[in-house]
Amino acid sequence: MDKPKLGELIRSFDKEAEVKEGKQFVEVNVPASNLYKLAKRLREDENTDFDFLFCLTGVDYGNDLGVVYHIRSSKFNHSVVLKTRISDRNNPTLDSVSDIWKTADFNEREVYDLLGIRFSNHPDLRRLFLDRSWGFPLRKDYVDEINIVTK
């Protein structure tokens, strides 16, 4: 499916989603509360069939934390980027998509480990790389006086 058609279809799936045609992908900004529903719809709808989550990234935007999902359909070979933001930095929570795409299981653990975003309904949300004594190093306000050399 080409980009304008895909964008229109996603607009019809979720009225609150903000669909933008990027240079490379169709980019969708979706409120955190609608993310799971839209993701499930994109996975299950016959015309979109996004079955391959090829990149899951956690981002610290400064005021907000965010998660970016790059998804592709192995059947139709079209891709979409889902972006969501959470404004609560102290207790950021998002619905897990690990039951839709299995690979999200590990990726969400990584995001939790490095950015501290909690995923509700995740089967096994533990830290992945670091132990409990660390903070969340990929946050922009993270300071570790012992281990990080600043210029």
Place this chain on the structure above:
Amino acid sequence: MEETVKEIIDENQEYVINMGPQHPSTHGVLRLVVSLKGEMVRNVEPHIGYVHRGIEKMCESITYPQIIHLTDRMDYLSAHINNEAVCLNVEKALEIEIPKRVKVIRTIMSELTRIQSHQLFWATFGMDLGGLTCFFYGLRDREKVLDIWEETCGGRMLVNYNCPGGLMYDIHPNFQKRVKEFIKYFRKTLPEYDQLLTGNVIFHERTKGIGRLSLENAVSYGVTGPNGRASGFSCDVRKHEPYSAYDRVSFSEVLFTEGDTFHRYLARMEEMRESMNILEQLIDNIPEGSFAVKMKPVIKLPEGEYFQRVETARGELGVYIISDGNKNPYRIKFRSPNFANLSALNLMAKGFKIADLVAIGGSLDLVIPDIDR
């Protein structure tokens, strides 16, 4: 005392052992906590992070040409392809047109990388299953590729040959001759690999039907590369989204449907042949021209988001850059193929014997620094 003995021999009780972090078959510092019932694997839980260096965090404070040198240290067997991914992304963001000569040389280098990586896979996979001869054969032939690199790039493994805008330096005058010699040599030795391992009855017993991964699960777990293609997942980035000179060569995507350990192995053997086909098409057709575009001394990407996918020897590597217009990225994410491949290990190994876990793990061809980043 008596009770403890009873507990150990109690057949219904699960027995939990640590495989790694220092275990020869994990090929790095990977720790697998394996729950066993007798000899049967009930559950495998990977514990990772032993070589976590925080590459993504480090990249936020260094410039783009410097980042290239960190990507070497992720998947060190596909070092050249990792470099290429970052370069392609930077070039795409700056909208620079790269000379055809660079594209072709990059493709040749990438395919040499793939061949030497699969040679090492074959060597260590044979060794994991008890055939020590494979190790000597594989490393002997891999040395020939490393020698070609040494002559042109100066480095043997972490070659650092790419830079944004092209290549560090032009190819050595001997380069084409030596690559042709290598292809001629390897066409003769690759059938020896088959004679030694592929047709071996013990090898068949150890690998056929072991660790099946269905197509549906391969897609859902994001298993790419030869592992995914062994399950029938058409995921070759070189075909679907051609970069460099892959749109100018004809080659076929190696696809199987069985998805067991044996076919993951076969997929790599076939890929080596395909890589040699690609090399043969390109090696005599390197266009004349300059080997790099002149770049500004400080590279600043315009504000925005950029994503570049490439096919490394282990699957799909994605580089996702969020730039705020500065000389270093605001956020960079590496979608590493091994990370996704590892996540499917538990599913594959469940219900098989612990010796099969070694075979399955070997067939995934994991490189641990790429998982930890």
